[in-house]
Amino acid sequence: GAVVSQHPSWVICKSGTSVKIECRSLDFQATTMFWYRQFPKQSLMLMATSNEGSKATYEQGVEKDKFLINHASLTLSTLTVTSAHPEDSSFYICSARDPRYGHVYTFGSGTRLTVV
Amino acid sequence: AQKITQTQPGMFVQEKEAVTLDCTYDTSDQSYGLFWYKQPSSGEMIFLIYQGSYDEQNATEGRYSLNFQKARKSANLVISASQLGDSAMYFCAMREALYGGSQGNLIFGKGTKLSVKP
16 A cells, blocks of 8 residues: 655754754655644644645745755655754654555654754 | 544544444545545554445455445444554545645544554
8 A cells, every 4th residue: 555654753953953854655656645744632733734846835824944844855854944943843644645546545654843 | 624534533442343433524526536545553544445425336355344424424434343553643534626626635534543442
């Protein structure tokens, strides 16, 4: 079945530094990747939608200059949290839809970011 | 207004018994999809079951079944013969029609924490 590999699984960084999270579709081409953020004991909230070869679409209230998304190939999308602050600490998870199977949405394993 | 409503923050069920997790949704689209995911403490999202809005039969996947009542806009998940490993967060989600301006993303409810008691 469709697999999305997400790295790193967890990261601790200092305030002011940047962190890059990668999501790779291993056995299918993901023209679109969805990035979600999940705070403890809360639901998944869509941050942005990345499309291969074009600019990402950000949800209202999400700072595009802070959360940089790059989708340079059909198998790789990255989310960079720039100048991270403690309030950015959260669980970030990506998802892609396998075009071979209309309703299958595959998720990465998630990245737990802690900013100290 | 919330598009996906899960009214049960937490549920308990005895091992081997069945449990129903509630989900109601709100959309004006005719074509949409409904999903249930399980999220254990590790954080991964595990796909359980899918129901298309035009599907006449309720979806079933092993011990999981989806009680789809279109007129009431509900899509409850039924887990039969609960197991200890079923303890997790359960999220109901919806994908709206792409032509309606949706980007094809899933919209999630707030989730229900299921605890299975031995």
